[in-house]
Amino acid sequence: MxxxxxxxxxxxxxxxxxxxxxxxxxxxxxxxxxxxxxxxxxxxxxRQWGSSWNHNGMSFFLATVPKDTLLYHGSHDPGPVTGINWLAFEPEHGLFFASPWFDKRRKDGAQQTAQIPLYGDTDSNPLQPGWLHTYAAAEDLRLLYIDGLSAAKTGMGTLDTQDRILFNDSITQPHQDLERAELACKLFRDDWDNRIDGIIRMESGFEIILCDFARNLRTVRVTRASPYDARDGPLLPGGTRNDLFRLYKVIASRFDGIGGGRVRLNYDHFVxxxxxxxxxxxxxxxxxxxxxxxxxxxxxxxxDLRNLVMTHDPxxxxxxxxxxxxxxxxxxxxxxxxxxxxxxxxxxxxxxxxxxxxxxxxxxxxxxxxxxxxxxxxxxxxxxxxxxxxxxxxxxxxxxxxxxxxxxxxxxxxxxxxxxxxxxxxxxxxxxxxxDCPEKCDWNEVCFIPIWPAGTVEDHEHPHCKDKPSSGGKSYWDRPPGRPESQDDMLLYRYDEL
Structure with a gap:
């Protein structure tokens, strides 16, 4: 080197x-x-592929999402979303948050994560699916893209640029994403003259943290998500294991880029x-x-980041x-x-x-x-x-x-x-x-690599084609203190902050 x-x-x-x-x-x-x-x-x-391998991003880019681009939000409330919230570029990513698992969390309280049963539901407390909100950008969105796996809640460096540069060391824990969203939007509003509408980050798919849904989006439709069927297997965050692998296959379709001109970056001026x-x-x-x-x-x-935003336009x-x-x-x-x-x-x-x-x-x-x-x-x-x-x-x-x-x-x-x-x-x-995987993947397979929170050390060291999700094995990703090391257990703690 x-x-x-x-x-x-x-x-x-x-x-x-x-x-x-x-x-x-x-x-x-x-x-x-x-x-x-x-x-x-x-x-x-x-790009999902390179950004997953080089998961500790070190760069900030000005980004634009063109007007009329479709974006998705999963929720257990069919009503209008206002204020700060998350958007996905892929509908399957949005559906993740409309899973009945999140309805269970809403009923039992966010602090009861470890006690959520993995199989089925009960007649006294049925698990209900949520809704998929489909939006279109009401105008060209002005965004700040943070590269790497910048939405991965780890202590491995995926959050370094945000927590140290953007938030001035005021965030101390990986799972403080609500605080990150609020601090970012306050910064954009109070210090950056509303020149930025939100942030683009990546985890298992690309996401936008948008500061004002009502101002920047128009609703296209709201549709009910499918109910959970215990015959499909254990209920995990985002659905069953097969649902999660379907999401991974969708993510894999973006290995080489977000596609469709949905995001434009300024490469002449970045930090x-x-x-x-x-x-x-x-x-x-x-x-x-x-x-x-x-x-x-x-x-x-x-x-330099502030100067970038104040002197250049996405x-x-x-x-x-x-x-x-x-x-x-x-x-x-x-x-x-x-x-x-x-x-x-x-x-x-x-x-x-x-x-x-x-x-x-x-x-x-x-x-x-x-x-x-x-x-x-x-x-x-x-x-x-x-x-x-x-x-x-x-x-x-x-x-x-x-x-x-x-x-x-x-x-x-x-x-x-x-x-x-x-x-x-x-x-x-x-x-x-x-x-890349040493073999050519079949039509129903994907080249499986660690993308937070999924993936094992073996997946990182020896990527291979898979037609079903990994089961067991030591997670590639670091674990919060006191929590198990297997990737199956990591999935349960993916969204503790929601």
């Missing part, structure tokens, strides 16, 4: 020198050692903790954290840097893995395949490695783009690093040295497309 990070800095400096006026020397990429993480944040934004001179990976940890940083180290991020047009990142990943992901697969057993074979990748960027009448790197690194960058942004700096640093390693590999004669360099590059890039 250190080798490749240093190489990224050197590659970007070399590339700027070679490019002359093509790229501004005022690229606002402060911490070039984290360029790969910024690139991956852009690539994974509003990411990766772009500050702080150590996010304490003691070489695998997951980025803010928890160990003193409050004063976070002040620049807080100020409706602004921006370069789609995610689309550019996609082209880079799609271009090199398979080739890089092929190079280190062992199927190329000699330097000659490696050189032949690498040169085929680089051939469009080589002038065979006048070989020049610096120019070859430049041509390779800029192949997906249209002319006249604003290159003085964080996104531009991160994308050019990553593309330059890839091309530098490939060009240098052609100049290296030792097979093991080439392979080691390529393996370090792959480790540095850490693209989530390489974490």
């Amino acid at each position: 250190i080798f490749s990070s240093c190489l990224a800095v050197a590659a970007l400096a070399l590339w700027k020198t070679a490019s002359g006026s093509l790229v501004s020397n005022n690229v606002t990429l402060i911490n070039e050692h984290y360029a790969n993480h910024i690139f991956n944040a852009i690539h994974s934004s509003m 990411t903790a990766y772009n500050y001179d702080v150590d996010l990976f304490l003691d070489g940890g695998k997951l980025p954290r803010l928890a160990h940083l003193p409050a004063e180290a976070l002040e620049p991020m807080k100020q 409706f602004e047009k921006s370069v789609d840097w995610q689309a550019i990142a996609d082209m880079i990943v799609e271009r090199y992901a398979r080739d890089l893995k092929y190079f280190v697969s062992g199927k190329l057993s000699s330097t000659r074979e490696l050189h032949f395949e690498i040169e085929r990748v680089l051939r469009p960027f080589i002038n065979f009448d006048a070989r020049d490695s610096i120019r070859e790197i430049e041509r390779c690194a800029t192949q997906f960058l249209p002319d006249s783009l604003p290159y003085d942004t964080v996104a531009a700096g991160a994308v050019t640093a990553v593309s330059s690093t890839i091309c530098t390693v490939l060009v240098r590999s052609l100049q290296e004669d030792d097979y093991e040295t080439i392979i080691t360099s390529l393996e370090r590059l792959i480790d540095y890039l850490s693209w989530t497309v390489w974490k």
